[in-house]
Amino acid sequence: xxxxxxxxxxxxxxxxxxxxxxGICPFIGVSNKISSxxxxxxxxxxxxTITAIVSWLVNNYLLIPYHLDFLxxxxxxxxxxxxxxFVEMVIKKVSQPLxxxxxxxxxxxxxxxAIMGLALFIAxxxxxxxxxxxxxxxxxxxxxxxxxxxxxxxxxLDLADVPKAMRGVPITLITAGLLxxxxxxxxxxxxx
Amino acid sequence: MAKxxxxxxxxxxxxxxxxxxxxxxxxxxxxxxxxxxxxxxxxMALATTFVLVFSSLIISLIxxxxxxxxxxxxxxxxxxTFVTIADYVLRASxxxxxxxxxxxxxxxxxxxxxxxxxxxxxxxNSPFRSLLDALGMGTGFFIALVVLSGIRxxxxxKTILGIQILPDSFAPILVMILPAGAFITLGxxxxxxxxxxxxxxxRKREKIIKxxxxxxxxxxxx
Numbered sequence: 001x002x003x004x005x006x007x008x009x010x011x012x013x014x015x016x017x018x019x020x021x022x023g024i025c026p027f028i029g030v031s032n033k034i035s036s037x038x039x040x041x042x043x044x045x046x047x048x049t050i051t052a053i054v055s056w057l058v059n060n061y062l063l064i065p066y067h068l069d070f071l072x073x074x075x076x077x078x079x080x081x082x083x084x085x086f087v088e089m090v091i092k093k094v095s096q097p098l099x100x101x102x103x104x105x106x107x108x109x110x111x112x113x114a115i116m117g118l119a120l121f122i123a124x125x126x127x128x129x130x131x132x133x134x135x136x137x138x139x140x141x142x143x144x145x146x147x148x149x150x151x152x153x154x155x156x157l158d159l160a161d162v163p164k165a166m167r168g169v170p171i172t173l174i175t176a177g178l179l180x181x182x183x184x185x186x187x188x189x190x191x192x
Numbered sequence: 193m194a195k196x197x198x199x200x201x202x203x204x205x206x207x208x209x210x211x212x213x214x215x216x217x218x219x220x221x222x223x224x225x226x227x228x229x230x231x232x233x234x235x236m237a238l239a240t241t242f243v244l245v246f247s248s249l250i251i252s253l254i255x256x257x258x259x260x261x262x263x264x265x266x267x268x269x270x271x272x273t274f275v276t277i278a279d280y281v282l283r284a285s286x287x288x289x290x291x292x293x294x295x296x297x298x299x300x301x302x303x304x305x306x307x308x309x310x311x312x313x314x315x316x317n318s319p320f321r322s323l324l325d326a327l328g329m330g331t332g333f334f335i336a337l338v339v340l341s342g343i344r345x346x347x348x349x350k351t352i353l354g355i356q357i358l359p360d361s362f363a364p365i366l367v368m369i370l371p372a373g374a375f376i377t378l379g380x381x382x383x384x385x386x387x388x389x390x391x392x393x394x395r396k397r398e399k400i401i402k403x404x405x406x407x408x409x410x411x412x413x414x
Contacts, residue, residue: 077268081268117295120298163383170383178372180371
C-alpha cells in the first residue's frame with residue numbers, strides 16, 4: 001500500500017515539474033509537439049527508474065558504509081552521466097527504432113535536474129530499495145504526464161492570437177503556471 | 193571574434209545582452225524554485241556565482257590539457273567539487289539558509305548556466321576572460337533572481353528581506369508563494385523583457401528609415 005502511495009504522490013501530488021520545478025529545461029524546450037514530448041517523457045521515465053536503483057545501491061552499499069557522504073553530489077552526477085551513456089549504447093545495439101525515437105533526447109537527460117533531484121531525494125528520504133524504484137517510476141510518469149499535457153496545450157496555442165512580446169517562452173511559462181494551479185487541486189490528497 | 197571584445201564587454205554582456213535567465217533561458221529550475229524570498233534568492237545566486245567563477249577559472253586554466261572526448265565528464269567533476277564545497281560551507285555557516293534551499297544547493301551541479309559557460313566560453317578563452325565572463329553571468333543571474341524573488345516576496349508577504357514595505361491593509365496574494373505564482377511571474381517578466389527589446393529594435397529601425405527618407409528628400413530638393 002505504501003508503495004502505491006509513494007508512486008501516486010511522486011506522479012501527481014508532488015509532481016517533479018509542477019511543484020518541485022525540476023526538469024524545467026526539457027519541459028520548455030521539448031514540449032512543442034505531443035509526439036516528441038511523449039518520447040522525451042518515456043526516455044526520462046526509463047532513466048529515472050534505473051537511476052533510482054543504481055543511486056540507491058551506490059548510496060547504501062558504498063557511500064554510507066565507508067562514510068563518504070561528502071562525495072554524494074560528485075558520485076551521483078557521475079553515476080547519472082555514465083548511466084545515460086550506457087543506456088544510449090544498449091538501446092543503439094538492441095533496438096534501432098527505439099534509438100531513433102529516443103536517441104537525441106538521451107544526451108540531454110544528463111543535465112536534466114529532475115534525474116539528479118531524484119537521486120538526492122531518495123538519499124534524503126531514506127527510502128528502502130522497493131520504495132526507491134516506485135518513487136523513480138512515479139516521478140518519471142509524473143514528468144511524462146506534465147510534459148504531454150503541456151505539449152497538447154502548446155499545439156493549440158499555436159493557433160491562438162498571442163501578443164507578439166508574449167510568444168514563445170513567456171506564454172509557455174504562464175501556461176505552466178496555470179497547469180501548476182490545476183495540479184494544486186491534488187494537494188493534501190495523500191500525505192506521506 | 194572573441195579577441196575583439198573588450199574586457200569590460202566580457203563582464204557587462206552577462207548583465208543584459210546575454211543575461212543567462214532572461215535572454216538565454218538557462219538555469220530555470222533554481223530560478224523558479226528558490227525565489228520564495230529575497231534572502232533565498234541572494235543565497236542561491238551567490239552560491240551559483242561562486243561555483244561558476246571557480247569552475248570557469250579552473251576549466252580555462254586546464255583547457256589545453258583535457259582531451260576533447262572526456263571534456264564534459266571532466267567539467268562535471270570540477271563543477272561537482274565546487275558545489276560540494278559550497279554545500280558544506282553553507283551548511284556550516286548558514287544552517288537556516290542551507291535548510292531553506294534544501295536539495296537545490298547540490299542541484300547547482302546540473303544548472304545549465306555553469307556547464308553552458310564552461311563549454312561555450314571557458315574552454316575556448318583565457319583564464320582572465322573566463323573569470324570576467326563568469327562574474328558577469330553570475331551578476332546577471334543575481335539580478336534576475338533578486339527581481340523575481342522581490343516581486344514574489346512583496347506580493348505574498350508584504351516584505352522585502354523581512355522588512356515590511358506594504359501597509360497592513362494590503363491583502364497578501366498567497367498564490368505568489370506557490371509554484372503557480374513563480375511560473376506566472378517569470379512568464380510576465382519575460383514578456384516585459386521581450387516587449388522592451390522589441391520596442392527598442394523598432395525604434396532603431398524607425399530611426400534608420402527616417403534617416404534614409406530625409407537623405408532622399410534632400411537629394412530630391414537638390
